[in-house]
Amino acid sequence: MSDLYAVLLVAAISWLGIFLYLVxxxxxxxxxxxxx
Amino acid sequence: MILKILFGAYMLLVIAAAFLYAPPxxxxxxxxxxxxxxxxxxxxxxxxxxxxxxxxxRYLKRPLAEYDFRAAINAEIGLVFTLLATVTGAIFARxxxxxxxxxxxxxxxxxxxxxxxGAYLVLRxxxxxxxxxxxxxxxxxxxxxxxxxFLVFIIPRLYVTLHPDPIIxxxxxxxxxxxxxxxxxxxxxxFTGIYWWIYSLQxxxxxxxxxxxxxx
Numbered sequence: 001m002s003d004l005y006a007v008l009l010v011a012a013i014s015w016l017g018i019f020l021y022l023v024x025x026x027x028x029x030x031x032x033x034x035x036x
Numbered sequence: 037m038i039l040k041i042l043f044g045a046y047m048l049l050v051i052a053a054a055f056l057y058a059p060p061x062x063x064x065x066x067x068x069x070x071x072x073x074x075x076x077x078x079x080x081x082x083x084x085x086x087x088x089x090x091x092x093x094r095y096l097k098r099p100l101a102e103y104d105f106r107a108a109i110n111a112e113i114g115l116v117f118t119l120l121a122t123v124t125g126a127i128f129a130r131x132x133x134x135x136x137x138x139x140x141x142x143x144x145x146x147x148x149x150x151x152x153x154g155a156y157l158v159l160r161x162x163x164x165x166x167x168x169x170x171x172x173x174x175x176x177x178x179x180x181x182x183x184x185x186f187l188v189f190i191i192p193r194l195y196v197t198l199h200p201d202p203i204i205x206x207x208x209x210x211x212x213x214x215x216x217x218x219x220x221x222x223x224x225x226x227f228t229g230i231y232w233w234i235y236s237l238q239x240x241x242x243x244x245x246x247x248x249x250x251x252x
Contacts, residue, residue, distance in 0.1 A: 004066060008055040011073075012048055018230075019044040025237055026040065032244045 043229055050219065050226045058219040064200065067131030070124055072219055076227035078121035078146075082188060084114030084231060085153065089181035092174035102242065104170035107177050108160060109238045113231065115153045122146050133198050141195040145187040152180050152187075 054072035061068035088110035095103035125143065126136040137143060156176055163169035192199065212220065 004055055008052065011051045011055075015047055015051055016044075019047070022233055022237070023037075023040060023044075026037075026233075029237060029240050029244065033240065 040233075043226075043233075046222075047226045047230070050222050053219045054223065058216045059213060061200075061213075061216070064132055067128060070128045070131075072223040073227075074121055074124040074128055075220070076224045077117050077124060078188070079224060080227050080231045081114045081118035081121055081149075082184060083228065084110045084117060084235075085181055085184050087235070088114060088177050092177040095170060095174045096178075099167060099170065101170070102239075102246075104173065105242050106239065107174060108157075109235065109242075111153050111156050111177060113234055113238075115150065115157065117231070118146065118150055118153070122150065129198075132200075138198075140199060141197045142192045142199040145191050149184065149187045152183060156180055 050072070054069050058069065058072070060066050061071070088107045091103045091107035091110065094100075095107060122143075125146065129138070129140070129143070130136045133140075156173065159176055160169060160173050163172065
């Protein structure tokens with residue numbers, strides 16, 4: 001695998017990690033917002 | 037949630053396009069692809085500092101704790117994004133100039149910017165929570181933002197720098213290959229979206245905490 005694809009893979013995986021973390025936070029917040 | 041999943045896919049596309057669709061910049065080679073991350077990170081930093089200043093003005097006009105919170109959280113977000121822009125900039129410098137850090141005018145000015153907003157957070161943490169802290173922080177944030185255009189746009193242009201020409205150069209022209217420009221603008225939009233998402237999460241969290249504390 002060339003260096004370019006390796007860096008692309010690292011960037012994509014990093015984004016997926018950040019994205020899933022934000023989605024998780026969003027869902028937990030939604031739950032808190034709906035609690036009375 | 038569908039919008040957020042679409043946004044996640046959009047950012048994956050932007051990342052793929054930065055490596056596979058856009059050509060490397062002439063004379064800079066493959067390392068130039070870092071501009072699709074480095075410049076948007078710096079842009080979000082400036083945007084967050086601007087929103088911080090706007091909320092500080094709002095606070096001084098009408099002292100609501102929420103405005104103070106919005107100003108503080110934007111300074112924090114701005115600092116994180118500026119730090120990331122500094123790191124990606126240093127990697128870019130290593131690939132093109134041969135060293136990570138050489139106190140180039142651009143590097144010096146971003147370092148001063150980090151110090152200014154770092155001091156803002158130190159100022160906040162050194163004072164007790166209350167109206168006095170909020171007022172002082174608001175005045176500091178407004179004064180701090182005055183330095184941003186100088187540090188980001190003016191000072192680096194006054195000195196000889198190794199930093200590549202900004203996207204809009206001194207003659208006011210856009211100099212970029214069409215494919216590079218498409219990816220660059222898509223990335224700017226995407227990073228602005230990430231900023232907005234983080235910011236809105238923080239504001240929502242603030243409101244939930246306020247509500248829960250009000251119920252006690």
